[in-house]
Amino acid sequence: MLLCVSASHKTAPFELLERLSVHTDRVAATIAGHDECVQGAVVVATCNRFEAYVEMDEPVTAAGAVGVEAALLAIESATGVRPDELAGAYEVVAGDDVARHLFSVASGLESVVVGEGEIAGQVRRALTEAREQGTTSPELERLFQRASETQRGIKNATALGRAGRSLVRLSLELADSRVTDWASLRVLMVGTGSYAAATVAALRDRGAADISVASPSGRETLFAARHALRPVPAASFAGAVATADLVITCTSAEHPVLSAATFAAGAAASDPGAVPARRLVIDLGLPRNVDHDVADVAGTDLLDLETIRLHAPLEELQATDDARRLVADAAERFVVAGERRSVTPAVVAMRAHVGEVLEKEIARARGRGDDGTTEQALRHLAGVLMHTPTVRAHELAEQGRADDVFTAVSALFGLDVDEAASVALPDDVPAAG
Secondary structure, three states, rough: OOOEEEEOOOOOHHHHHHOOOOHHHHHHHHHOOOOOOOEEEEEEEOOOOOEEEEEOOOOOOOOHHHHHHHHHHHHHHHHOOHHHHHHHEEEEEOOHHHHHHHHHHHHOOOOOOOOHHHHHHHHHHHHHHHHHHHHOHHHHHHHHHHHHHHHHHHHHHHHHHHHHOOOHHHHHHHHHHHOOHHHHHHEEEOOOOOOHHHHHHHHHHOOEEEEEEEEOOOOOHHHHHOOOOOOOOOOHHHHHHHOOEEEOOOOOOOOOOEHHHHHHHHOOOOOHHOOOOOOEEEOOOOOOOOOOHHOOOOOOOOHHHHHHHHOOOOOOHHHHHHHHHHHHHHHHHHHHHHHHOOOHHHHHHHHHHHHHHHHHHHHHHHHHHOOHHHHHHHHHHHEEEEEEHHHHHHHHOOOOHHHHHHHHHHHOOOHHHHHHOOOOOOOOOOOOO
C-alpha cells in the first residue's frame, strides 16, 4: 500500500513550510525504521512542499494510520514540528491516488507557478537520496521512475513548460514595475546554487550587467569566475548590501542571511552617496533568507515567496488540461501494472503446478518410447490451456479482484500460493499467452 503525507503551499503557511524544510535528510530513515510493516520511504522537500511517500505492508490492519503516524513522528524528530502543529496543514493521499498525485507534482502541475521545471529535478534527487540511505522499496522505485517518465512525456508533448514560468523569472517580472533601466542596476546575488545560476541567466536576459555574488558558504569566488561576476567576500557583504539597487537571495541557509542590522552596518561603512534612495530585495529562499525587519528599512521593498505566490499568473488552460489528461493516463497505467504484478504469485504458482504435472507426463511418454511427438503436443496443449486463466487473472486484478484469483487458485489446485510461487520454474514451462 502506498501513501503520501503532503504539506504544500496549498495546505500550509510558508512559515510552517520553512520549518519543515530544515534537517529533512533524516526523515526518510526515521520513517523506514518506525515499524516492520513500513516497507520504504522517500521524502520530497522543496521550497513550497514537504511530502513523505511511504510503502506499507498492505495486510497490516490500519496500515494507513501506521504510515501517517510514522511520517508525523519522523517529522517531529527531525524538524521539531509537532503533529498537533501540523493538524489541518497536511493531506493524506493513499492507494491508487498516490501515483496521480506524484505525477502531477513532478510535472509542475501543483507548483506555485504551474509548469515550473525545478520540481522535476527535486523529485529525481529525492529518489537518489532514498537509495543512498537504503530507504526505498521496489514499489517506490517504480512509482518515482514512472513519475520522471511522465514528467518528460508531458514536457515534450505539451506547452506546459512554456506556459509556466520559474520562480526566478516570475519574481523578475514582478520587479519590472519598479525598474526603469536594468542595465544601470547594481545587483547583488546571495547564493551559489541552482537557483543562483538561473537568476544570473534571467538577469542578463533583461540587460543587467553589474552583478556581484556573495555566498554564506564561501563559494562566491568559484561561482563568480564560472559566471563572469564580481565576488563579494564576507568582510564586504554589508557594504555590498547597502549599496545595491537589487538584492536577490537564494541560499539553503537555515537562518536569515540578511536583516535590518545588515543594512545599517553597511550604510554606516559606505559613502552616503553610494546608498540608493530606493532598493528592492527579492527573497527566493526557504527557509527565508531575509528577516521580516528588512521590510521596515527606509526605501526598501521586500518581495518574498509568499508575495510571489499571490501574484502567480493563471496558467494556459489548454496546456494544463492536456497535461492533466496525460497524468491521469499515466497513473492509470501505473495502477494497472501494479494490479497485474499483485496476482503474479498466483499465476506463477498455477504455472508451476501445471509445469510439474506436464514434466511427469512427458517423462511417462518418453518411458514408452515417444519420439518427441507426444511431448510436443503436451507442451502445446499446456500452453493453450494456461492462456485463458492467465489473461483472466490479469483482468480480475485490473478490476480490483486480485483476492478472487488467489482464492480460486488455492481452491481449484489445492496450492499454498506463497509457497508454490517461491519454487523456481523450469525454463521450458510453457508461457501463458
